[in-house]
Amino acid sequence: MNGIIQNRRSIRKYQAGKPVTKEQLTQLLEAAMMAPSACNSRPWEFIAVTKREILDEIARIHPYAKMAEQASAAIIVVALPQEGTASGYFPQDCGAATQNILLEAVSMGLGTCWCGVYPTPEPMASIRKLFNIPESKIPFNVIVVGVPDETPAARGFFDASKVSYVE
Numbered sequence: 001m002n003g004i005i006q007n008r009r010s011i012r013k014y015q016a017g018k019p020v021t022k023e024q025l026t027q028l029l030e031a032a033m034m035a036p037s038a039c040n041s042r043p044w045e046f047i048a049v050t051k052r053e054i055l056d057e058i059a060r061i062h063p064y065a066k067m068a069e070q071a072s073a074a075i076i077v078v079a080l081p082q083e084g085t086a087s088g089y090f091p092q093d094c095g096a097a098t099q100n101i102l103l104e105a106v107s108m109g110l111g112t113c114w115c116g117v118y119p120t121p122e123p124m125a126s127i128r129k130l131f132n133i134p135e136s137k138i139p140f141n142v143i144v145v146g147v148p149d150e151t152p153a154a155r156g157f158f159d160a161s162k163v164s165y166v167e
């Protein structure tokens with residue numbers, strides 16, 4: 001296994017004021033758009049945020065994204081449920097894109113926290129309103145991004161009892 005997967009942890013403390021550059025955000029989004037998707041439908045869009053007031057507003061309206069107050073960026077993954085011929089797969093496609101961002105961030109020395117939005121109605125409504133996302137699209141999650149101010153230990157939850165081998 002490569003160290004990037006092992007070293008990914010949710011980061012909830014960030015070095016305030018340490019910027020995340022537009023180039024870094026673009027690199028993360030290139031990684032996102034390399035994710036597999038059903039029938040290659042790529043049912044996603046991304047909103048990259050570095051505006052301080054908006055990051056603070058995310059922290060205010062999302063009860064579990066308070067760490068956005070210290071972080072320097074966030075990426076909102078927006079799902080396009082009608083895109084392509086395999087529309088029911090959008091949560092898997094957007095999840096794969098999200099995980100690519102999380103892992104690419106580790107390789108860049110950045111920290112992230114995946115903050116769930118879809119399918120919980122309240123954060124969906126408040127994030128939709130904040131970014132003026134139309135009803136045809138779905139606010140899928142908020143990925144908080146920043147320079148970490150904590151280093152949680154690598155860990156794993158490998159559980160052999162959850163695996164069956166067919167040999």
Ligand SMILES: Cc1cc2nc3c(=O)[nH]c(=O)nc-3n(C[C@H](O)[C@H](O)[C@H](O)COP(=O)(O)O)c2cc1C
Nearest residue numbers: 008009010011012063064065113114115116117152
């Ligand atoms: C769908 C999803 C939603 C999550 N929502 C939140 C959230 O709102 N706030 C938060 O702090 N962490 C959130 N997390 C992070 C999980 O709490 C975290 O991944 C889990 O506790 C395992 O810890 P680790 O990421 O450090 O390995 C979410 C993770 C996923 C996959």
